[in-house]
Amino acid sequence: MDWTHRLRLRNLQMLISLANTRNISHSAAALNTTQPGLSKWLKDLEDDIGLPLFERHARGLRPTPHGEALIAHAKRLDMQLDRARAEMDALREGGSGQVMIGTSGASAPGTVPHAVLMLLERMPQVHVKLVEGTLDTLLEQLARGDLDVVVGRSATEHLDPAILTERLYRESIHFIARPDHPLFDLGTMDWDDVLAYRWIMWPRGTPIRNALDAALAAAGRAPRNDLESASATLNVTLLSHSDMIGVASHGAAIRHMMLKALRILPIPLEGYGSVSMYWRNDPYRSAAVDELVDCVRKAAQEHGEHPVVNAGEE
Numbered sequence: 001m002d003w004t005h006r007l008r009l010r011n012l013q014m015l016i017s018l019a020n021t022r023n024i025s026h027s028a029a030a031l032n033t034t035q036p037g038l039s040k041w042l043k044d045l046e047d048d049i050g051l052p053l054f055e056r057h058a059r060g061l062r063p064t065p066h067g068e069a070l071i072a073h074a075k076r077l078d079m080q081l082d083r084a085r086a087e088m089d090a091l092r093e094g095g096s097g098q099v100m101i102g103t104s105g106a107s108a109p110g111t112v113p114h115a116v117l118m119l120l121e122r123m124p125q126v127h128v129k130l131v132e133g134t135l136d137t138l139l140e141q142l143a144r145g146d147l148d149v150v151v152g153r154s155a156t157e158h159l160d161p162a163i164l165t166e167r168l169y170r171e172s173i174h175f176i177a178r179p180d181h182p183l184f185d186l187g188t189m190d191w192d193d194v195l196a197y198r199w200i201m202w203p204r205g206t207p208i209r210n211a212l213d214a215a216l217a218a219a220g221r222a223p224r225n226d227l228e229s230a231s232a233t234l235n236v237t238l239l240s241h242s243d244m245i246g247v248a249s250h251g252a253a254i255r256h257m258m259l260k261a262l263r264i265l266p267i268p269l270e271g272y273g274s275v276s277m278y279w280r281n282d283p284y285r286s287a288a289v290d291e292l293v294d295c296v297r298k299a300a301q302e303h304g305e306h307p308v309v310n311a312g313e314e
Contacts, residue, residue, distance in 0.1 A: 003045070003048035003049055006048070009081070011045075012074045012078055013031065013078070014031060014033075014041065015045075015071060016071065016074050016075060016078060017031055018042065018054065019063055019067070019071045019074075021060075022060040022061045022062065023060040023061065024038055024042075042054065049070075051066040052064050052067070053070060075144075076144055076145055079144060079146055080145055097126060097286050097287075098126065098127035098129065098288070099126060099128055099129070099288045100129045100131065100146070100147045100148050100149075101116070101129070101130050101148065101292065102132070102138035102141060102149070102150040102151070102152075103130070103151045103152060104135050104138065104152040110251055110255075110299075111251075111296065111299045111300045111303055112130070112151050112299075114299040114303050115295040115298075115299040115300075116130070118295040118298065118299060119288075119291055119295045122291055122295070123291060126288050134230060135150070135153055135207075139163070139278060142163060142278055142280060143163060145280070148279065148289045148292065149277060149278070149279045149289065149293060149296060150277070150278040150279070151276075151277050153206070153208060153273060153275060153276070154167055154207055154273070154274040154276040155207065162280055162281050162282075163278050163280055164278065164280070164281050165278050166276060166297070167274055167275075168276055169275055169300050170272045170273065170275075171251055171272065171273055171274070171275065172269065172272055172273075173208065173215065173249055173273055174247065174248055174250060174264045174265070174269065175194060175246070175247055175267050175269070176239065176256060176262045176263065176265065177197075177243070177244075177245050177262060178239055178261075178262060178263070179260060181243060181245075182243065183245075183265060189265065189266065190267075191221060194265065194267055195221075197243050197244060197245050198226040198227060198242075198243075199224045199244065199245050199247075200228075200238055200239065200244050200245070200246040200247075201224060201229075201247070202228070202229070202247070203228055204228075208249060210273075211273040212247050215269040215270050218270040219269075219270070227244065232252070236256065236262065239262055240261060240262070275300070277293065277296050279293055
């Protein structure tokens, strides 16, 4: 018989506990079982699979590469069970299930909120959870099943083949600075004026940094690397309390202006960034996730700076 047919939910918890504690006696105590019983179960599992899952050392256990692979699957299954439990709770309370959306702080400030509002109009009882983070972290969570949909900068590298992507719109980028920055006292400003101040740059390789580098190349200017930060919140704080100059997408820059936190510097940049939606190619995804995908697409068409017409899966 296939060894997977003998696995039970408790076995997943045992494997995850061993991965976390790296100690059989500690896991046995946490799982309310005996150390000999846990040791025998682990040995039987390794014999069934035909591969060692842990290396035994005087200080405890260390997962082998085979063990790391199986532990990752166990954690995904455990997370999916947590998601199932939460969705059943939402349905029991009269809801329409739950959806989990990830977005980066520097992208899609308008699309995601409008998509959520649209989804709530269609499915008033749906439970929505919003998560903010960097795109690479969000895509890892999406691949694990921790998120249903991610909206963020367009990325073409290192995408999981099981993830679908759709480019929603492209948008221009701007230099930004605090509202009372000395540059705004000038009647006109040029590149030399902007280059006189320290810049905050997004890390190399990020989509917005690539767009800025392309814009600088088009203007015949060399890239700057004065201060590098991947935190939208930290960048706004630094810009608000200094004479540093930053860069932001059109949507984020407009949001900062509406909040009177920052202003756009009138230096034209030819570079463009783009925003994409990511979701798993899962034939068993819920109706609420399908509705969310449609709402994101429509919100982008209505609120994106340069929406992609008839966008499809890329």
